Amino acid sequence: MxxxxxxxxxxxxxxxxxxxxxxxxxxxxxxxxxxxxxxxxxxxxxxxxxxxxxxxxxxxxxxxxxxxxxxxxxxxFPDPVLIGATAEERANTRMWTRRVDLKICEPLTNGFRYAEGLAFFEPRMRVLPEAAAGLKALAQDGVKWLDALIAGRDFIAGDTLTLADIVLFAFLDFGVSVGQPLDPANANILRWYERVKARPSASAG
Missing domain, CATH: 3.40.30.10 (Glutaredoxin)
Structure with a gap:
């Protein structure tokens, strides 16, 4: 490969x-x-x-x-399991992965492309700079929504790290680097973020 x-x-x-x-x-x-x-x-x-x-x-x-x-x-490479060992676990991971992608990752990324990344992306794709602020706000709304839902658990889809955590971490960490910081009011997300950031895989590559 x-x-x-x-x-x-x-x-x-x-x-x-x-x-x-x-x-x-x-x-x-x-x-x-x-x-x-x-x-x-x-x-x-x-x-x-x-x-x-x-x-x-x-x-x-x-x-x-x-x-x-x-x-x-x-x-x-099924071990360790990162999407699910059963049909129910896989469906749950896919559900949460899709949720964080739609509610947070996509608006966060396009908010960057249409604002801070405008000069880079404008020659390469259709950009909507007038939508940037609204998309960033949508991403923040998504983070706030998720913050309440993960209270009391270590990871997004349950008790162990899954693809949903990896997807969200990669995009939130990118957002932090391009002017979309994490709101300290979202204490559950902040704890989750630091937990994932401490994993060796967060420094891979």
Whole structure:
């Protein structure tokens, strides 16, 4: 296998996921700042969406999208379990992963793209700078919503770390670095954030 890596929260999700599982896959660095992902051979041979990361399998098939990559790796390397050992556990992890993605990660990321990242992204995609402030507020609303729901538990989907925690941590940590800090009023999220940040996988890659 071959892992196409770059800067950004999306590749970091897979990097953390692999680190939690103790998986080492040969890596190819993709120059995101230089636009390597938006031109051939990457967008012709690896991922036509021009995004990172991507995982090339031994048979030459390429998988993109972070949840699809992590689902594949979970099936290939089931120990330790990060998505679920039963149908119910997997459904629960997928539910929480989808919730944090929709309510927090997507608005946080687009809020950055349309504001602090505008000069970088404007030549590459449609941007809506007028929406930036509202998207950032939506992300903060999502964090506040989640803060109440995780009271009394160590991780988002239950008692152990799952893909939902990895996804949210990678994006919140990115947000902290680009002007979307964590609100100290969300004490449950802050405790959770520090707990995940202390794991060796948070420093992987």
């Amino acid at each position: 071959k892992f196409y890596n770059s800067i950004g929260p999306n590749p970091r999700v897979v990097t953390m996921f692999m680190a939690e599982k103790g998986i080492e896959i040969p890596t190819v660095a993709v120059d995101l700042r230089g636009g390597e992902n938006r031109r051939a051979p990457y967008n012709a041979d690896v991922n036509p969406a021009g995004q990172t990361p991507a995982l090339e399998l031994d048979n030459g098939t390429t998988i993109a999208e972070i949840t699809a990559i992590c689902e594949y790796l979970e099936e290939r």
